[in-house]
Amino acid sequence: MKAYKRKDVNVMGVRKLEEWQQKEAKPTTKNGLLKSILIVTLLASFTVLIVGGFWIFENMAPRPMEATSSDGEVVMTQDSIIGGQAVFQKYGLMDYGTVLGHGSYMGPDYTAEALKVYTVGMQDFYAMKEHDQAYADLNQEQQTVIKEKVITEMRVNRFNEETSELPLTDAQVFGLERVEAYYEDVFKNGDGWGLKAGLIQESHVPGEGERLYVADSDQITQISHFFFWTAWLSSTERPDDDITYTNNWPYFEDAGNTMAFSAVWWSGASVTVLILFVGLILFVFYRYHLGMQEAYTKDNYPTFNLAKQSLTSSQVKSAKYFLVVALLFLVQVMFGALMAHYYVEPDSFFGMDWIFELLPFGIAKGYHLQLAIFWIATAWLGMGIFVAPIVGGHEPKRQGLLVDILFWALVVLVGGSMIGQWLGVNGYLGNLWFLLGHQGWEYLELGRIWQVILVVGMLIWLFIVYRGIRNGLKKERDKGGLVHLLFYASIAVPAFYIFAFFINPGANFTMSDYWRWWIIHLWVEGIFEVFAVVVIGFLLVRMKLVTKSSTVKALYFQLIILLGSGVIGIGHHYYYNGSAEAWIALGSVFSALEVIPLTLLVLEAYDQYKMMRDGGVDFPYKATFWFLISTAIWNLVGAGVLGFLINLPAVSYFEHGQFLTPAHGHGAMMGVYGMFAIAVLLYSLRNIVRPDKWNDKWLKISCWTLNIGLAGMILISLLPVGFLQLKEAFESGYWASRDSSFLQQDIIQELLTIRAIPDVIFIIGVVILAVFAVRSMFHLRPATHKEGEPLPIDEVEED
Ligand code: HEM
Numbered sequence: 139m140k141a142y143k144r145k146d147v148n149v150m151g152v153r154k155l156e157e158w159q160q161k162e163a164k165p166t167t168k169n170g171l172l173k174s175i176l177i178v179t180l181l182a183s184f185t186v187l188i189v190g191g192f193w194i195f196e197n198m199a200p201r202p203m204e205a206t207s208s209d210g211e212v213v214m215t216q217d218s219i220i221g222g223q224a225v226f227q228k229y230g231l232m233d234y235g236t237v238l239g240h241g242s243y244m245g246p247d248y249t250a251e252a253l254k255v256y257t258v259g260m261q262d263f264y265a266m267k268e269h270d271q272a273y274a275d276l277n278q279e280q281q282t283v284i285k286e287k288v289i290t291e292m293r294v295n296r297f298n299e300e301t302s303e304l305p306l307t308d309a310q311v312f313g314l315e316r317v318e319a320y321y322e323d324v325f326k327n328g329d330g331w332g333l334k335a336g337l338i339q340e341s342h343v344p345g346e347g348e349r350l351y352v353a354d355s356d357q358i359t360q361i362s363h364f365f366f367w368t369a370w371l372s373s374t375e376r377p378d379d380d381i382t383y384t385n386n387w388p389y390f391e392d393a394g395n396t397m398a399f400s401a402v403w404w405s406g407a408s409v410t411v412l413i414l415f416v417g418l419i420l421f422v423f424y425r426y427h428l429g430m431q432e433a434y435t436k437d438n439y440p441t442f443n444l445a446k447q448s449l450t451s452s453q454v455k456s457a458k459y460f461l462v463v464a465l466l467f468l469v470q471v472m473f474g475a476l477m478a479h480y481y482v483e484p485d486s487f488f489g490m491d492w493i494f495e496l497l498p499f500g501i502a503k504g505y506h507l508q509l510a511i512f513w514i515a516t517a518w519l520g521m522g523i524f525v526a527p528i529v530g531g532h533e534p535k536r537q538g539l540l541v542d543i544l545f546w547a548l549v550v551l552v553g554g555s556m557i558g559q560w561l562g563v564n565g566y567l568g569n570l571w572f573l574l575g576h577q578g579w580e581y582l583e584l585g586r587i588w589q590v591i592l593v594v595g596m597l598i599w600l601f602i603v604y605r606g607i608r609n610g611l612k613k614e615r616d617k618g619g620l621v622h623l624l625f626y627a628s629i630a631v632p633a634f635y636i637f638a639f640f641i642n643p644g645a646n647f648t649m650s651d652y653w654r655w656w657i658i659h660l661w662v663e664g665i666f667e668v669f670a671v672v673v674i675g676f677l678l679v680r681m682k683l684v685t686k687s688s689t690v691k692a693l694y695f696q697l698i699i700l701l702g703s704g705v706i707g708i709g710h711h712y713y714y715n716g717s718a719e720a721w722i723a724l725g726s727v728f729s730a731l732e733v734i735p736l737t738l739l740v741l742e743a744y745d746q747y748k749m750m751r752d753g754g755v756d757f758p759y760k761a762t763f764w765f766l767i768s769t770a771i772w773n774l775v776g777a778g779v780l781g782f783l784i785n786l787p788a789v790s791y792f793e794h795g796q797f798l799t800p801a802h803g804h805g806a807m808m809g810v811y812g813m814f815a816i817a818v819l820l821y822s823l824r825n826i827v828r829p830d831k832w833n834d835k836w837l838k839i840s841c842w843t844l845n846i847g848l849a850g851m852i853l854i855s856l857l858p859v860g861f862l863q864l865k866e867a868f869e870s871g872y873w874a875s876r877d878s879s880f881l882q883q884d885i886i887q888e889l890l891t892i893r894a895i896p897d898v899i900f901i902i903g904v905v906i907l908a909v910f911a912v913r914s915m916f917h918l919r920p921a922t923h924k925e926g927e928p929l930p931i932d933e934v935e936e937d
């Protein structure tokens with residue numbers, strides 16, 4: 139109960155007091171309008187997402203039960219397509235190359251490559267038939283005639299929905315045979331680039347009749363059927379339509395694949411709508427004062443006495459999470475460095491072939507992504523554990539034990555999943571590849587059992603956090619108040635991972651990819667972003683730097699614009715993966731709007747800078763603030779600007795799956811979530827480590843080197859390579875831009891070599907951080923309070 143309320147009661151008298159008590163018992167209507175808008179926004183966005191998913195389901199390419207030649211011979215079956223997809227996933231090939239533009243940028247796009255082989259096969263078929271020569275040897279006039287004939291023939295949709303049969307023309311069958319022969323060679327002898335020769339072996343699967351997912355025939359033929367099927371769907375028009383199942387992607391004139399009108403129109407429309415909304419949202423922001431307001435004036439800057447700050451046993455135990463964060467980060471960047479090397483020397487490491495044998499590109503890539511998710515997530519888990527007792531005001535019984543159990547579960551998860559992936563890709567797991575090995579999806583490499591452990595781990599974490607903050611939740615009348623928001627954001631983290639279980643081998647690639655982005659995109663551009671802004675708001679209030687009421691209001695506003703744009707913005711991953719054409723419109727318009735909240739965060743960064751400056755030399759959280767400011771800047775540059783660069787469907791049509799994507803991916807993932815993870819790590823450790831042993835000097839160097847290194851690798855390497863690759867696709871067709879010959883050009887090799895400079899600068903920052911974390915472990919403060927003992931903590935007061 140607050141002082142001014144008591145005063146009101148005295149003057150109001152008893153009846154008023156009763157009324158007031160009744161009112162107090164009811165849920166508050168604070169920020170009622172903003173809350174309603176947020177709920178409506180969420181309901182509307184998810185409705186669109188689900189309806190859009192239904193369109194994808196309705197419109198995606200069929201996998202014919204049988205594809206037949208003109209004399210009735212079965213040349214490809216549904217089983218061999220599904221089996222081929224399983225082979226593709228079992229060997230982790232989405233981490234070396236892409237299918238429908240999704241995956242890794244080192245190998246080819248298998249869809250575009252198969253489409254080229256298939257198309258040239260059809261052209262040769264007619265050239266031989268009509269002129270007894272290969273297509274390449276014909277004169278231009280003859281070529282033009284055949285080219286047009288092939289385009290017309292391949293774009294006709296011959297799939298019979300009733301019988302689930304796909305009759306192929308003789309030329310198509312010839313093309314299919316070319317694709318089979320091509321991949322037989324590639325998978326037996328290697329691709330002359332980063333793919334291991336003999337990767338796929340029949341001895342890796344059980345005998346006929348005992349196989350799961352993989353069909354009873356040669357695995358290499360099956361994978362070539364899967365690739366052929368993606369080439370077929372990318373060049374076959376949807377029933378009663380003049381656009382292919384992939385909305386005419388990949389660009390390849392010989393197959394008649396050119397940009398669709400919708401891509402051009404919605405590119406323009408999305409920028410137009412963006413300009414309109416920039417105006418509207420800025421108006422609302424300033425009109426209703428929706429920023430956070432400082433809670434201090436010049437003379438009453440909050441004081442922090444870290445040496446006297448309360449500390450519980452579970453908080454001390456959270457320290458080892460941060461040690462693991464720093465070490466995993468270090469290992470992760472080492473795999474990154476190895477991959478950067480492979481771009482220059484794809485099948486060896488400075489002549490040490492055994493390193494390639496042990497850790498070829500695909501495995502390094504899978505580890506690189508997985509570890510990024512692990513260390514960033516571990517930092518957040520650690521921070522949640524650290525903050526919980528402060529929010530609740532006491533340490534629950536055996537909280538420390540739970541923290542230790544979760545820690546070891548995480549160690550098992552990280553180690554086990556990495557070993558499993560290695561064994562799976564190397565063919566040691568037989569039918570268990572999906573459960574224990576490499577699941578075959580970029581970003582979701584870990585096998586199903588490891589995913590279950592991950593979810594259990596996140597639930598334990600949620601339980602730990604809940605126990606810690608329970609009292610805080612009880613005390614907060616407003617069910618949409620700051621502590622509640624923190625709790626809801628924490629629930630969302632495990633809740634949104636559940637969609638990983640909707641992806642199963644055997645499901646249509648397009649449908650699985652729909653769910654895959656629910657995790658990757660909705661997590662990173664939705665839930666993580668929500669979690670991050672709520673946590674930042676919460677910490678600033680905790681530090682008494684901003685007022686609570688302004689922060690809660692600001693958070694609602696941020697959540698509305700973040701989720702209102704980001705949820706449907708998922709569509710930028712659905713432009714060309716076999717999803718319905720409507721997603722070009724939805725994806726482009728809504729994801730363009732995503733840049734508005736990200737841009738506004740820069741205003742916040744400036745406020746944070748001011749707060750830090752006002753804190754003067756003694757302000758203890760300087761290092762945390764450097765990384766928070768870095769987060770905001772990369773939100774603008776890495777997520778907003780570089781995301782927007784590849785976001786227009788007309789640009790994405792050529793760019794999808796090229797180097798500009800990792801330029802954006804690094805700027806956004808490392809820049810935003812990496813920097814934020816370090817910020818929360820430093821915030822937590824600052825309170826756990828003995829203040830006299832803390833030294834900001836090295837952290838400042840780390841912050842600068844990480845930022846400069848990241849900016850450098852993007853600006854001097856990834857962006858220029860990406861620009862040249864985009865141009866190559868525009869001029870010679872998409873497949874050419876993804877062929878290893880593109881990467882082997884001198885200029886590209888030079889650009890990929892000089893990235894070593896920023897990479898090393900970046901790594902210096904990581905090493906400093908790792909040394910800092912290790913050293914910190916020797917200087918932890920002892921716990922000051924026992925379990926159950928109330929902590930002398932000011933609550934986050936209403937103001
Ligand atoms: C912090 C927020 C963000 C994070 C962490 C993030 C992260 C990523 C990552 C890691 C990828 C690569 C996916 C892959 O390898 O296949 C990606 C792709 C993409 N992102 Fe973002 N992103 C963010 C915000 C944005 C925004 C605001 C936009 C649009 C304005 C955007 C547009 C795109 C597009 C179009 C692609 C697909 C590129 C392709 O076709 O291959 N992202 N993002």
Ligand SMILES: [Fe+2]
Pocket residue numbers: 659663707708710711
């Ligand atoms: Fe995205």
